Amino acid sequence: MSTKIRLARGGSKKRPYYRIVIADVRSPRDGRFIEKVGSYNPMLAKDHPERVTLIEERIRHWLGQGAQPTDRVLRFLAEAGIQERAARNNPNKAAPGKKAQERADERRQREADKAEAAAGGEAAEA
Numbered sequence: 001m002s003t004k005i006r007l008a009r010g011g012s013k014k015r016p017y018y019r020i021v022i023a024d025v026r027s028p029r030d031g032r033f034i035e036k037v038g039s040y041n042p043m044l045a046k047d048h049p050e051r052v053t054l055i056e057e058r059i060r061h062w063l064g065q066g067a068q069p070t071d072r073v074l075r076f077l078a079e080a081g082i083q084e085r086a087a088r089n090n091p092n093k094a095a096p097g098k099k100a101q102e103r104a105d106e107r108r109q110r111e112a113d114k115a116e117a118a119a120g121g122e123a124a125e126a
Contacts, residue, residue, distance in 0.1 A: 005069040008033060017041055020073060022062050052076050
């Protein structure tokens, strides 16, 4: 049985509250879980001590058993110093899309043609 350390949403509409749980990968997000190992309340201030609470002993136990944390939970674990999170880098994320690049190329070509025509017109007058 493969397990994940993930968030299970609770709380009411527009007032989220998450439990950090150990769950089978096949169970639904808010469904059955094996054990609750913490909580996350995004409504609290970022520096509030109860925003993220973790039961470190149980989390270390489940990590030793092979449980895989989700990306968001891994951020919490790295912040608490429980597990290392590799830095990510996506240099292509800010690049414009294919269509935008095509439009920019067309615009550059038109401007180059205009400049060439203007330079050719000035040479004919001289």
